[in-house]
Amino acid sequence: MLYPQLFADLEKARWNMADDIPWDQFDAALLTDDQAMTIKMNAITEWSALPATEMFLRDNRDDSDFSAFMSIWFYEEQKHSLVLMEYLRRFRPELCPTEEELHAVRFEFDPAPPLETLMLHFCGEVRLTQWYRRASEWHTEPVIKQIYKTLSTDEARHGGAYLKYMKRAIERCGVEAKQAFAKIGFLMASSARSGKPLHPTNLHVNKDLYPNDTVQSRLPDPEWLERWLDEQIQFGKEWEARVVGGILRNLSSLFDVALETTGDLNRYRKQLMV
Template identity: 25%
Template sequence: MSVKTKSPARVPLLEEERMHSARVFAGYQHATWEMHHIPWEEFRSDLVLPEHIVFVKGAIVGESNVIAATHGLLNEFDTDYDFSQFACIWGYQEIQHHLAFQTWLQLAGNSIEHSTIASMREAYPPGVTRAATLATNVICEVLATHAYKCVSRSMQEPVLAEILKKVSGDEARHAREFVHYTAQQLSEKPEECASVLETLYIYMGTSRDLYRHPVSRFKGNLPELENHESIDEMFAYFAEVDEGGTEWAKCCEQLFRYFSTLTGYQLTKMSEVRRAIAEESLRGMASV
């Protein structure tokens, strides 16, 4: 005799045009993962290399920045309920990344001092504009997406490889939503376009910024991180395993596509970003 199982109820989509975060929440519940989805029992200590430990410690320091970042976003967007709700959803997922990496590190027989993680707590000050803050997060998420994806392909230890693939997928989804909110901000405040272009140039405009993350700019010199792994070590390992710079090139191409869509300028190289900044500056002067 067969037993019929009850199908899960279909959740109605909340029809509230001012609450994009509600649709994000519904979508993330289908696409996201939980800690018990990681095959922890498949951990292979014999496949853990010293450089994996350094990479994961750097990832933990980077991901533990989420509390400060969420705090900063909630402060800066204190009048925007929809985005603030998204920031909470985003923050929850980033916390999971941090804890997944810490759990793996423990399995590998290592740990990080709590004081090191706690040093990342200080909130960020408001950005030059709201659009610039959002654009910075677009860059952060795209860089993380490609770093984790690239390292996952080279990773032999199966548990860490699985964590990296799942985290990379999360970061890609986060990037798309930060693009959405940046576009929304620019539609309301088009005069902030110059700050978005400047943000791209500041973080991606010179060769010294290859394989570097914005968090490094803000918190790379914390006294608590002296002689300790940071997000710089995480990205240094990304550079080591990125044969021929293929993944970094894809990362830059994606950023140019996103920022072209956001600003209305055709951007494929940094000289075009500089030109667009100059045009926005002239436009701003003409409107005064």
């Protein structure tokens, strides 16, 4: 089982919201209204770990090890939402999400193949690591800068945990797992082709609710993500390259094959289909 060691490793790295966030360093003059609003949107988005966890538990009933790991992932992701809300509660209480706004992102996700979903969320963690790192640089207020830096480090650890389950899947399922990971990896590394940032929170997940079946579509401002990325934190080509590079490096190690470009990954994906 992977869960016991993952629990021990993540427990050692766990931060305390009361003691490890420098609340007393808040500088109101360095927080703009636009910046504060993006914190609200990210707080609501992080709350969507709730329906994602329900999906994982439903679709992995035969895997108690991975399901147990969800207890850690769910706790830490909900803590991300909570620390962002605590920041707003202290410093911009009028922007703190309402219970109704939080509940709006809790909806059922359609069943999906567990291997594909695992890879999708691994890529999501890689991307979120870089989004939050860039957000920390963009913000000027010191407390929220530290919060985003802390969240970024958490997301990187979560990606590492998912990677361990991906390695185990290849040991158990062989080519089937490689096909699933290569397929989703190519999709998630191809944001430039799709024209939008690909992340679990902006993908359609319930055909009966379409088009209001993405987490982003259920936010108070459904258009905020693209604006945040393009105009505010300016997550440009250099940062996108870090996301793609992270996906390719990890898949190279996982598959034991050199994958330097998305083209390499696509060719490898096609080879697995023969």
